[in-house]
Amino acid sequence: MVLAELGGSIARALARMSNATVVDEKVLADCLNEICRALLQADVRFDTVRDVKANINRIVNLDALAAGTNKRRIIQQAVVDELRRMLDPGKPSFTPSKGKPNVVMFVGLQGSGKTTTCTKYADYHRRKGFNPALVCADTFRAGAFDQLKQNATKAKIPFYGSYTESDPVKIAVEGVDMFMKEKYDLIIVDTSGRHKQEAALFEEMRQVSEATKPDLVIFVMDGSIGQAAFDQAQAFKQSASVGAVIVTKMDGHAKGGGALSAVAATKSPVIFIGTGEHIPDFEVFEVNPFVSRLLGMGDLSGLVNKIQEFMPDNQQMQIMDKLGEGTFTLRLLYEMFQNLQRIGPLGQLVSMIPGFSGQFIEKGNEKEGQAKIKRYMTMMDSMTDAELDGTDPKLMNQSRINRIARGSGRRVEEVVHMLDEYKRIAKVWKKLPVLNNNRRSDMNRDIRRISDAIPPNMLTQLGGIAGLQNMIKQMGGRDRSR
Numbered sequence: 076m077v078l079a080e081l082g083g084s085i086a087r088a089l090a091r092m093s094n095a096t097v098v099d100e101k102v103l104a105d106c107l108n109e110i111c112r113a114l115l116q117a118d119v120r121f122d123t124v125r126d127v128k129a130n131i132n133r134i135v136n137l138d139a140l141a142a143g144t145n146k147r148r149i150i151q152q153a154v155v156d157e158l159r160r161m162l163d164p165g166k167p168s169f170t171p172s173k174g175k176p177n178v179v180m181f182v183g184l185q186g187s188g189k190t191t192t193c194t195k196y197a198d199y200h201r202r203k204g205f206n207p208a209l210v211c212a213d214t215f216r217a218g219a220f221d222q223l224k225q226n227a228t229k230a231k232i233p234f235y236g237s238y239t240e241s242d243p244v245k246i247a248v249e250g251v252d253m254f255m256k257e258k259y260d261l262i263i264v265d266t267s268g269r270h271k272q273e274a275a276l277f278e279e280m281r282q283v284s285e286a287t288k289p290d291l292v293i294f295v296m297d298g299s300i301g302q303a304a305f306d307q308a309q310a311f312k313q314s315a316s317v318g319a320v321i322v323t324k325m326d327g328h329a330k331g332g333g334a335l336s337a338v339a340a341t342k343s344p345v346i347f348i349g350t351g352e353h354i355p356d357f358e359v360f361e362v363n364p365f366v367s368r369l370l371g372m373g374d375l376s377g378l379v380n381k382i383q384e385f386m387p388d389n390q391q392m393q394i395m396d397k398l399g400e401g402t403f404t405l406r407l408l409y410e411m412f413q414n415l416q417r418i419g420p421l422g423q424l425v426s427m428i429p430g431f432s433g434q435f436i437e438k439g440n441e442k443e444g445q446a447k448i449k450r451y452m453t454m455m456d457s458m459t460d461a462e463l464d465g466t467d468p469k470l471m472n473q474s475r476i477n478r479i480a481r482g483s484g485r486r487v488e489e490v491v492h493m494l495d496e497y498k499r500i501a502k503v504w505k506k507l508p509v510l511n512n513n514r515r516s517d518m519n520r521d522i523r524r525i526s527d528a529i530p531p532n533m534l535t536q537l538g539g540i541a542g543l544q545n546m547i548k549q550m551g552g553r554d555r556s557r
């Protein structure tokens with residue numbers, strides 16, 4: 076079962092429980108059994124699943140709950156908390172800081188995705204303002220340097236390596252020294268892998284580590300091994316002072332849930348997950364937002380980070396304002412789709428929007444997801460302003476739905492389905508806190524928003540931005556954040 080499916084199954088089990096007229100022991104037991112089945116299918120260890128179930132049962136003692144308590148909410152919260160606990164090793168990892176040289180060494184078995192991940196890690200930090208460089212100390216696999224060179228060139232990241240030198244320690248030291256002198260602040264050392272855990276691999280790792288004195292050793296592990304992750308992570312942790320783990324190949328893999336929970340059980344912090352072969356297929360792993368996204372509850376802070384990473388400055392404010400508005404209209408959904416298409420990778424971003432789960436656009440099915448968004452947008456193109464901006468659920472009557480279907484060339488059922496999806500998402504948004512810290516609600520911003528919204532000829536008639544400013548001042552411009 077892929078992770079998006081796992082999230083979908085758990086969310087469905089919770090929804091079914093929420094829709095029951097009375098929440099009694101049977102409803103709770105059915106809900107928990109469904110959740111446990113989904114976890115087992117995602118290859119989570121039996122012991123872990125059993126503990127999750129026992130803990131939820133302990134927290135949610137229906138008999139002891141006072142009359143009038145919201146049992147549904149207590150059950151939902153207990154499930155979310157248990158999923159978080161299952162994935163949380165409770166230990167933060169070292170994070171590189173700017174303004175000083177940071178050396179990070181990557182270790183892992185052959186084929187785990189180590190070399191690809193080094194480049195993803197470098198690229199991620201460059202977007203955060205670091206100056207990264209790559210050193211290829213993998214002398215075991217012929218072609219390793221070529222691969223790193225290719226990846227680094229594609230990502231435009233400086234690299235160091237040798238076709239002739241066979242001593243990985245010598246290359247690692249030369250590369251680190253060179254980049255230190257050149258004032259790079261994040262020096263990433265890629266080391267050799269082996270087909271299996273063996274003494275020679277661990278000895279080489281130890282030597283490279285001793286010579287380069289890394290601030291952090293990252294163990295890269297293939298997520299498709301599922302529960303076996305526990306033993307592998309444990310072995311690497313004991314043999315090299317591994318400070319963090321990156322789990323790769325989490326894209327649509329059946330065993331991803333098992334790998335993540337198994338690594339967490341070794342008390343090693345997972346810091347990123349790899350979700351595809353390409354450089355942007357890389358996500359920060361933080362337990363709370365991850366669980367929220369898994370269950371379709373979104374990850375607003377992750378979304379805001381992505382917007383800041385990928386979107387030009389002059390467009391950031393506009394989308395942040397919209398996100399902070401609180402009322403989720405169809406127009407907002409439309410604009411979000413428009414903006415997200417520009418800043419991709421779409422699957423990752425969509426799941427950060429509250430109300431969407433990873434199933435909306437599944438990894439590997441981006442084309443289908445894109446087509447779905449396009450279909451939604453075509454239907455919305457056939458709506459009137461009142462429909463796009465409306466908040467009255469009764470507005471969308473049958474004749475309007477028929478008209479939208481005719482106008483967009485889609486079937487009536489498709490329009491109904493899209494509106495149902497929208498209502499579901501809007502319901503989630505209603506419960507969200509407003510993004511106050513991202514709202515710089517001053518008069519200038521209000522002015523910009525109004526000037527964006529009115530037709531250009533009207534703005535000219537008002538005397539441009541200055542005229543608009545004057546007019547608002549006369550009307551007593553307000554600051555909505557106070």
Ligand SMILES: Nc1nc2c(ncn2[C@@H]2O[C@H](COP(=O)(O)OP(=O)(O)OP(=O)(O)O)[C@@H](O)[C@H]2O)c(=O)[nH]1
Pocket residue numbers: 183184185186187188189190191192213216219222267268269323324325326348349350351352356
């Ligand atoms: N689907 C998917 N493939 C990945 C991911 N990360 C890496 N890969 C692929 O996995 C394969 C192995 O990756 P490498 O980076 O060569 O692995 P490595 O661990 O450096 O291998 P050695 O250098 O031999 O030790 C390549 O085909 C990568 O494109 C991921 O997150 N998802």
